[in-house]
Amino acid sequence: MPLNQEQRIALAHRHAQAEGDADVEATLATMEADPAYYFYPTGRKFTGMANTRRFYEGFVSRFKPRIRDIVFHGEAVSEAGAYQEYTIALECDDGVVRQYRILGVMVFGEHAIAGERMYADEALFRMLAGPMWEALEPA
Numbered sequence: 001m002p003l004n005q006e007q008r009i010a011l012a013h014r015h016a017q018a019e020g021d022a023d024v025e026a027t028l029a030t031m032e033a034d035p036a037y038y039f040y041p042t043g044r045k046f047t048g049m050a051n052t053r054r055f056y057e058g059f060v061s062r063f064k065p066r067i068r069d070i071v072f073h074g075e076a077v078s079e080a081g082a083y084q085e086y087t088i089a090l091e092c093d094d095g096v097v098r099q100y101r102i103l104g105v106m107v108f109g110e111h112a113i114a115g116e117r118m119y120a121d122e123a124l125f126r127m128l129a130g131p132m133w134e135a136l137e138p139a
Helices: 005-018 022-030 049-066 122-135
Strands: 031-040 046-049 067-076 082-093 097-108 115-119
Touching: 005 022, 005 067, 005 082, 005 097, 005 115, 022 049, 031 049, 031 082, 046 049, 049 097, 049 122, 082 122, 097 122
Parallel strands: 031 115
Antiparallel strands: 031 046, 067 082, 082 097, 097 115
């Protein structure tokens, strides 16, 4: 049976909490079997559970330790997805902490999250994707 709106909201919050807790398995447990992630405006993407696992393992090991602060700006939920906006302060490779604004859209599938569409600066995406960046497909 497809998710109702209350279940979608709870799912989006579980997913965000699992990401915040750096819990790869709990994050993946909120996902459909074949997720797709899109990075805009750079127009890149990756698909599949194996790539999603690789992405979140990198998120936990390389990206999350760079985070110095996160400011949550708001959320909206529709039948299509949950939209969350943040400003993230990240320590960059040169040691300077920079602010990045990101809008993330968790796209709902029939039973779980089908992936995400993210809107942010390319510099943020390069840090977020890490070594996956060069292998990302055109969106």
